[in-house]
Amino acid sequence: MRFIGNKERLVDWIYSAIQKNNIEGEIFFDFFSGTANVGKFFKEKGYQIISSDLLYFSYVLQKAYLCNNDTPKFKKLIPTLDIRSSLLVADNYMLIIEYLNSIPVVDGFIYANYAPSATKHLEQPRMYFIDDNAKKIDAIRIKIEDWKSNDLIGENEYFLLLACLIESVPFFANILGVFSAFKKDWDKRALKPFLLKPIKIFQDCHEHFVFNQSSLELLENYPYDIIYLDPPYNQRQYAPNYHILETIAKYDSPTIKGVVGMRNYDNQKSNFCNKTKALNDLELICKSKNYKYILLSYNCEGIMPQNSILEIMQKYGDVKIEEYDYPRYKSNNNGRSKYKKFIKEQLYILTNTTYDKQVQPTSL
Ligand SMILES: C[S@@+](CC[C@H](N)C(=O)[O-])C[C@H]1O[C@@H](n2cnc3c(N)ncnc32)[C@H](O)[C@@H]1O
Structure with a gap:
């Protein structure tokens, strides 16, 4: 998924830094999970993952990718549906995906608020999705909830299907990467x-x-070997940039406001979008005795200055920084051309010298 700060292209480098620095352990806390890509990668490497995020749609992805250890069989649901297994469809999971792709469209919350026909009374009708796609998203979302309410799918199956929807939606959204605005002409x-x-x-x-x-709030709950920190790097909060994914995940018909139909996100604001609060929280994390290593991904353009980060971390152990030149494309010439700029992606490695085995929670 396109997600600001997504570490999909950096996980291999992070893993090689772990190996190079002999960082040992099995329990990995993906502290700022986002797309769950980091947790997913380290799950595949054999770690046990704890992860969290303020965003509910991130929780949906975490549940689907991390808590499903096998592809669910949909045993209760399949016999209730009028579907014949096609020879081309390999398993029940694919049958359900095919079924959801074939159900009739429904006028639901997404159509009513984010498609042009239903919002034509507004000064600027909202053009997040074409009408039929908005209705299709509603139909699939309502069907998944209906199956869950009728106890036809279990928790793992529910989150798997929701995650398929969350991952699919951005490919059909009329946006430039984030949902904080829609385009005023239709993207292909x-x-x-x-x-x-x-x-x-x-x-x-x-x-x-x-x-x-x-x-x-989870710092004291588990005996972490590695806490991986990938906080927001600047003042921009995540929730408004992904408000429609949040609404599709929750499907809670929220009160929405303004030209883009924004839901309230007061309780999803991160301290890491404010320099002073970010440094305070970083200190709280480092202060916890409950980890062996902290790995912090950050870059030279982040709001926490390097000297302040080092000053905090060095109180709690030995610190080393690994750096990686990361290509980023920037527009110039009024967006007519793009040029490649390299930014230094950094990985701060704190080895906790105050780690005390005696006080660790022992079970997971
Ligand atoms: C840079 S992104 C993480 C990207 C992630 N590593 C990935 O690869 O997709 C930062 C994430 O931190 C989350 N966040 C911010 N403050 C948080 C907090 N105090 N607790 C949990 N999540 C938080 C944001 O919602 C956002 O999803």
């Missing part, structure tokens, strides 16, 4: 008929634990 991608795509599940035997709350 938004005109294609909506198609739900399956996500890939990684098979594994560990039990993983995922949450939808501030990760600071």
Whole structure:
């Protein structure tokens, strides 16, 4: 998924830094989970994952990717549906995806608020989705909830299907990367008929634990070997940039406001978007005795200055910084051309010298 700060392209480098620095351990806390890509990667490497995020749609992704250790079989649901297994469809999961792609469209909350025909009374009708795609998203979302309410799917199946929807929606949204605004003309991608795509599940035997709350509240709950920090780097809050994904995930018909139909996100604001509060929270995290290593991803353009980060971390142990030149494309010439700029992506490695085995929670 396109997500600001997504570490999909950096996980291999982070892993090689872990190996190079002989960082040992099995329990990995993905403290700012976002797309769950980091947790997913380390799950595949054999770690036991704890993860959390303030965003509910992130929780949906975490549940689907981390808590499913096998592809669910939909045993209760399949016999209730009028579907014949086609020879081309390999398993029940794909049958359900096909079924959801074929159900009739419904006028629901997404159509009513984010498609042009239903919002034509507004000064600027909202053009997030073409009408039929908005109705299709509503139909699939309502059907998944209906199956859950009627006890036809279990928790793992529910979150798997929701995650397929959350991952598919951005491919049909009329936006420039984030949902804080829609385009005023139709992007080609938004005109294609909506198609739900399956996500890939990684098979594994560990039990993983995922949450939808501030990760600071989880600091004392588990004996972490590695706490991986990937906080917001600047003042921009995440919730408004992804408000429609949040609403599709919750499907709670929120009160919305303004040209883009924004939901309230007061309780999802992160301290890491404010320099002073970010440094305070960083200190609270480092102060916890409950970890062996902290790895902090940050870059030279982040709001916490390097000397302040080092000053805090060095109180609690030995610190080393690994750096990586990361290419970023910037527009100039009024967006007519793009040039490549390199920014220094950094990984601060704090080895906790106050780690005390005696006081650790012992069980997961
Ligand atoms: C840079 S992004 C993380 C990206 C993630 N590593 C990935 O690869 O997708 C920062 C994330 O931190 C979350 N966040 C901010 N403050 C938080 C907090 N106190 N507790 C949990 N999550 C928080 C945001 O909602 C956002 O999803």
